[in-house]
Structures are given as C-alpha cells and as structure tokens.
Amino acid sequence: MSLRIEDHPLLDFSDKRKKPVKFYFNDREYKGYEGEPIAVALYANGVKKLSESPVKHRSRGLFCAIGKCASCRVVVNGIPNIRACQEPVREGLKVRSSKGLEKLEIKESSPPRISRPEEIETEILIIGAGPAGAIAAIKAADMGAKVLLVDYASRIGGQLIKQTHKFFGWRKYYAGYRGIKIAKILEEEIRKRANIEVWLNSPVVGYYEGNIFAVLKDKRKIVYVKPKKVIIAPGAVERFAIFENNDLPGIMGAGGAQTLMNVWGVKPGERVLVVGSGNVGLIVSYQMAQAGIEVKAIVEALPYIGGYFVHAAKVRRLGIPILTKHTIIRAEGTESVKKAIIAEIDEKWRPIPGTEKEFIVDAIIVAVGMYPDTTLTRMMGITHKFVKELGGFVPLRKRTLETTREGVYIAGDVSCIEEASTALMEGIIAGINAAKSLGYNNPVLENEAQEAIKDLEKFRSGPRYAHIKRALENVII
Amino acid sequence: MSWRERGFVTLEEISEFIPSEEYLRRHPIPIIECVEEIPCTPCYEICPTKAIQMEDLNAIPRLDPEKCTGCLLCAQICPGLAIFPTHFHKEGFARVYIPYEFLPVPKVGDRVQVLNREGKPVGEGTVFFVLQREKSLGDTVLVGVEVPREIAFEARHIRVMNR
Numbered sequence: 331m332s333l334r335i336e337d338h339p340l341l342d343f344s345d346k347r348k349k350p351v352k353f354y355f356n357d358r359e360y361k362g363y364e365g366e367p368i369a370v371a372l373y374a375n376g377v378k379k380l381s382e383s384p385v386k387h388r389s390r391g392l393f394c395a396i397g398k399c400a401s402c403r404v405v406v407n408g409i410p411n412i413r414a415c416q417e418p419v420r421e422g423l424k425v426r427s428s429k430g431l432e433k434l435e436i437k438e439s440s441p442p443r444i445s446r447p448e449e450i451e452t453e454i455l456i457i458g459a460g461p462a463g464a465i466a467a468i469k470a471a472d473m474g475a476k477v478l479l480v481d482y483a484s485r486i487g488g489q490l491i492k493q494t495h496k497f498f499g500w501r502k503y504y505a506g507y508r509g510i511k512i513a514k515i516l517e518e519e520i521r522k523r524a525n526i527e528v529w530l531n532s533p534v535v536g537y538y539e540g541n542i543f544a545v546l547k548d549k550r551k552i553v554y555v556k557p558k559k560v561i562i563a564p565g566a567v568e569r570f571a572i573f574e575n576n577d578l579p580g581i582m583g584a585g586g587a588q589t590l591m592n593v594w595g596v597k598p599g600e601r602v603l604v605v606g607s608g609n610v611g612l613i614v615s616y617q618m619a620q621a622g623i624e625v626k627a628i629v630e631a632l633p634y635i636g637g638y639f640v641h642a643a644k645v646r647r648l649g650i651p652i653l654t655k656h657t658i659i660r661a662e663g664t665e666s667v668k669k670a671i672i673a674e675i676d677e678k679w680r681p682i683p684g685t686e687k688e689f690i691v692d693a694i695i696v697a698v699g700m701y702p703d704t705t706l707t708r709m710m711g712i713t714h715k716f717v718k719e720l721g722g723f724v725p726l727r728k729r730t731l732e733t734t735r736e737g738v739y740i741a742g743d744v745s746c747i748e749e750a751s752t753a754l755m756e757g758i759i760a761g762i763n764a765a766k767s768l769g770y771n772n773p774v775l776e777n778e779a780q781e782a783i784k785d786l787e788k789f790r791s792g793p794r795y796a797h798i799k800r801a802l803e804n805v806i807i
Numbered sequence: 808m809s810w811r812e813r814g815f816v817t818l819e820e821i822s823e824f825i826p827s828e829e830y831l832r833r834h835p836i837p838i839i840e841c842v843e844e845i846p847c848t849p850c851y852e853i854c855p856t857k858a859i860q861m862e863d864l865n866a867i868p869r870l871d872p873e874k875c876t877g878c879l880l881c882a883q884i885c886p887g888l889a890i891f892p893t894h895f896h897k898e899g900f901a902r903v904y905i906p907y908e909f910l911p912v913p914k915v916g917d918r919v920q921v922l923n924r925e926g927k928p929v930g931e932g933t934v935f936f937v938l939q940r941e942k943s944l945g946d947t948v949l950v951g952v953e954v955p956r957e958i959a960f961e962a963r964h965i966r967v968m969n970r
Contacts, residue, residue, distance in 0.1 A: 649926025
C-alpha cells in the first residue's frame with residue numbers, strides 16, 4: 331500500500347514525480363522517483379525498517395529526515411553508513427540494510443591520491459541557508475560585501491520549505507505568508523544578487539587553523555574557504571522523548587514528518603499519535619490532517635496546551651483531542667510501530683496506574699522541542715553557556731550577534747530556539763553588522779539593523795517570549 | 808478550565824469580542840477569536856479603515872465595529888485562521904465566513920455539515936460564497952456558509968457532504 335499523498339489542499343508534488351526509477355533494497359525491487367531520498371522512496375512503499383542496531387539488532391528507521399541524526403544509515407552500492415534520508419534514489423541503485431559495523435570495501439589496489447584542496451577567499455562566509463542565513467546573505471550583499479552562502483541541503487530556505495502554515499509577527503518580516511512562500515521569496519532575492527555565490531549540497535566538514543573551513547562542495551570535492559567574516563546559522567536539532575520502544579521505525583520527529591509529507595508528499599502514517607502540544611506539535615497535527623492522515627490525539631504532559639491558542643483551536647475544530655496531563659509510556663511493534671500506550675500522570679509526572687489507553691497507530695510523531703545546533707561553534711572554540719530557556723548550550727554574543735571570536739556571528743536557532751520571524755531579524759542584524767565590520771557603509775541598511783534589534787526586543791516583550799528576553803541577558807557580552 | 812487547557816474558547820470567554828446585533832445586521836463583521844497575547848499584527852496592518860486596533864505587537868486585536876466595512880481582508884490574512892466574519896443578513900439565519908484549508912473545496916450551493924470549535928457537528932449549512940486561494944490575500948480559502956441563526960457563533964469548521 332502506498333503512502334503517497336495524491337491530492338493536497340496546498341501542495342502539488344507532480345514536479346517531484348516526473349521520472350519513475352527502479353531500485354533495490356535487500357535484493358527486492360522497488361519503485362521510486364528520481365531525486366527523492368532513498369528513505370522517502372522506501373517509506374512510500376511501506377518499508378519503514380531500514381537497518382538494525384549493531385548489538386541488539388533492534389529495528390532502525392527514519393527519524394529527523396534532514397541528515398542531522400544517523401538513524402537511517404544504510405549501505406548503498408557497497409558503501410556503508412550512508413544516510414538514506416539524504417541520498418537520492420536512481421535507476422538500478424542497490425541499497426541494503428546495515429547490520430552493525432560494515433566492512434569498508436576498497437576496490438582500488440592503491441590508496442587514492444591525496445592532493446591539497448583548492449583554497450578560495452571570500453569576504454563573508456554564511457553557513458546555513460535557512461531564514462537567518464538567507465536574509466543575512468541578502469543584507470550583507472546589499473551592503474556591498476561579497477558573500478558565499480553554503481548549505482548541506484539541496485534547497486535554499488532551511489526548514490521553511492516544509493512549513494505550509496502562515497507565519498506570525500509583522501508584515502515586514504513576512505507575517506501572513508506561508509513558510510514555503512517565504513523560502514521562495516528568499517531564494518529569488520538571493521538569485522538576483524550577483525555578489526552572492528550559493529553552494530548547495532555542500533556541507534561544512536572541517537575547521538582548521540587560520541580560519542579555514544573545509545566545505546565539501548557538491549558533496550564531491552573539498553574546498554578550503556578562508557573568509558574574512560563568518561555568519562553561522564545552522565539551525566536546530568530535534569529532541570527525542572524517552573519511552574519504551576521509542577526507537578521503533580514509524581516513530582519520528584515532527585520535523586521529519588513534515589519533510590516526509592510536505593516536501594516529498596509521503597504520509598508518515600495513516601493513523602498517528604502526536605507527542606507534545608507546543609507550536610510544532612500543533613502545526614504538524616494540523617498539517618497531517620490536511621494530508622488526509624487521521625490524528626488520534628495529541629498528548630501533553632503539562633496541565634495546559636504548550637503552543638499558541640490559535641494553533642490549538644485549528645486542530646480542536648477538526649475534532650482532534652489534546653490530552654493534557656498525559657504521557658506516552660510505551661510503543662509496541664517489532665519492525666515498525668503498531669500501537670501507542672498512553673497514561674495520565676500525577677503532579678510528579680508519574681503515570682497513574684489504571685489510566686492507560688491504547689491507540690492503534692502506524693506512526694508516532696514526537697514534538698518535544700529542539701536544541702541549538704552548536705556542533706560548529708563549539709568546534710571553533712567559541713564560548714558557550716547552558717541556558718535552559720534558550721534550548722541548551724548557546725554561544726555568547728554581543729547585541730550585534732558577534733560571538734566571543736571576532737568576526738564570527740551567529741543568527742537563528744543556533745542563538746536560541748525561537749521562531750522563523752526572529753531568525754529573520756537576527757539574520758538582518760548579523761548580515762549588516764558583518765558587512766559593516768568590513769568597512770561597507772549604508773545608512774539605510776544600518777538603520778534597518780538597528781530597527782531589527784528594537785523589533786526583537788518588542789517581539790520578546792510579550793508574555794510568550796518574556797522568559798527568553800530575560801534568559802538572553804545571561805549570554806549577552 | 809480555560810481555553811489554555813481546552814484549546815477552544817467558550818462563548819462566555821469571547822463575549823466581549825462579539826459586536827452587537829446592530830453591527831451584525833449591517834454587513835459581515837469579524838469575530839476575532841484571538842484571546843492570547845502573541846506577537847502578531849497582520850490583521851491590524853491590513854485593515855484599510857483601521858477598524859482593528861492593537862496597542863502593540865503583542866496586544867490582543869480589538870475591533871471598532873463602527874469603522875469596519877466588512878471587506879473580509881482580516882479573515883484572509885490571519886495566520887491563526889482565527890477570524891470569522893459573521894452577518895445577520897436575514898431573520899433566522901446568519902452568514903459565517905470560515906477560513907478553510909482542506910479538500911474538497913466546496914462549491915457555491917453545496918450543503919455542508921457545520922462543526923463547532925470541538926469538531927462536533929452542530930447542524931447543516933449552505934455554501935453561498937467561496938474565495939479561492941489565488942484570490943485570497945492570505946492564500947487561504949474563505950468559505951461563506953449560511954447557517955441557522957442559533958448556530959452562528961458555533962460554526963467554526965465545515966465538512967463537505969456527498970455531492
């Protein structure tokens with residue numbers, strides 16, 4: 331049975347289903363569409379178990395779907411440890427499950443020749459083409475700087491490309507537009523500017539002395555990039571909820587579910603349970619209903635709904651229950667999830683015996699928050715601090731978003747888990763200030779950066795974000 | 808228990824946001840079910856007559872029904888799909904405009920099941936108006952449904968019945 335979405339109220343997947351291809355998984359033939367990731371094509375065919383864990387041989391499947399975790403590793407044409415969510419299918423591809431540590435089969439009789447990679451210079455290197463990095467590139471370019479924008483993903487927009495809901499905030503920061511539309515606007519603006527070079531499919535894989543970043547350009551060739559200034563905007567990583575059998579395939583992060591259904595048009599399941607009623611949990615529930623998926627319930631451990639009231643109202647009027655003071659205690663299934671067991675909890679968050687309820691589901695979507703992706707900033711020796719309200723370890727920064735390393739700026743979720751609107755404001759601040767520090771001047775844009783600093787203050791002055799505003803004082807230098 | 812636990816508002820909780828019958832009879836008047844202070848202003852920014860007022864970014868929007876012209880722009884743009892313009896156009900009935908992002912999109916003349924804020928059926932209605940996505944300023948379909956007057960303030964979602 332196919333999990334592909336045929337009709338959708340907001341999205342059209344026909345451009346992603348142009349060329350059908352045949353490929354093999356564990357010697358069985360499957361159909362997919364050229365360009366879609368292996369994991370997506372398999373999921374669409376109902377194949378959720380991709381591999382097994384090395385020691386206990388537990389089933390492993392898709393979790394984050396954006397290449398940030400390693401849950402979906404498989405062996406592709408003999409090469410082990412390939413993330414199935416990132417590697418596209420193509421005609422005749424041979425994929426097999428990973429069953430522990432794989433043998434690395436080197437076919438050449440002599441080791442490959444190693445030569446020094448090409449080294450290039452740029453004025454501003456921006457890492458991450460999500461809302462923060464993309465707008466930073468636009469603003470820095472408008473100041474006059476030469477910008478290199480890199481991202482490991484294949485498209486500009488970061489996670490906006492799967493956000494079908496309309497954004498909040500002010501109109502000048504695209505409030506009232508759907509995330510997918512904002513991604514398109516940012517991309518068009520970037521393509522208009524000759525002084526922005528964009529490298530997609532190009533992860534940053536190393537950082538060396540002399541401020542050199544190793545970028546795997548087009549995922550093929552290492553290039554050493556030596557920038558004068560750097561803006562780091564890598565976003566966030568999804569958190570996981572702890573419950574029995576939480577590693578079963580079919581249990582995935584909310585972002586993973588969004589990638590699957592809103593980017594690739596594949597349902598994460600037919601009947602699902604959602605864990606967490608923050609904005610992400612509410613939004614993903616609404617989006618699943620739009621995709622024709624039955625959302626059995628949203629469970630929330632807190633005694634109240636975590637996300638915006640308006641998001642909650644949108645799912646409640648569809649008849650989806652939000653069960654506060656409830657938690658998931660167990661998932662059941664062998665190769666993939668078949669059942670979710672939830673229970674009411676007492677004020678000490680302990681499940682109350684006798685209150686268990688069972689849901690027959692084929693997916694459980696976990697939306698319990700995110701943490702800043704500080705892999706690179708930590709590697710670069712930037713000083714970090716653990717601030718719970720900001721999502722975990724975050725880099726210390728000035729109001730201009732420059733970190734403890736001169737010439738290195740941050741923007742977006744890496745600075746604190748917040749909204750796309752605030753990521754845009756931060757991108758504006760970082761982009762303009764980085765260019766300014768290179769000697770470029772533009773009073774209008776500099777004023778815009780000042781405005782964005784004030785707007786951030788206003789954004790965070792309401793009851794929803796006041797705790798973030800307070801917590802940020804701990805990381806401002 | 809309040810909307811924060813339930814995820815929907817009761818009529819008592821929004822009584823202050825429901826304009827008087829005098830205004831409801833004039834033309835569609837937005838009933839703004841935006842009870843939480845969140846940083847969001849598109850309805851305020853788009854209103855051509857400044858009928859929607861907000862003290863600051865995080866304030867709750869307030870309607871001055873005297874200034875409202877019933878243009879429906881606020882209901883189209885609202886990112887929270889929380890605005891339901893309502894018109895007491897004839898005795899015993901009301902016209903309710905519902906932001907609708909599902910399939911199938913109804914057609915004028917369709918009979919639809921009318922659901923309340925909890926997704927429970929409360930009656931039936933007839934579609935008299937459909938603003939398609941391309942024409943909607945906020946990229947959201949707006950469906951106008953004529954319903955019995957007694958469920959005017961309950962009608963918050965629709966389900967298209969078999970054609």
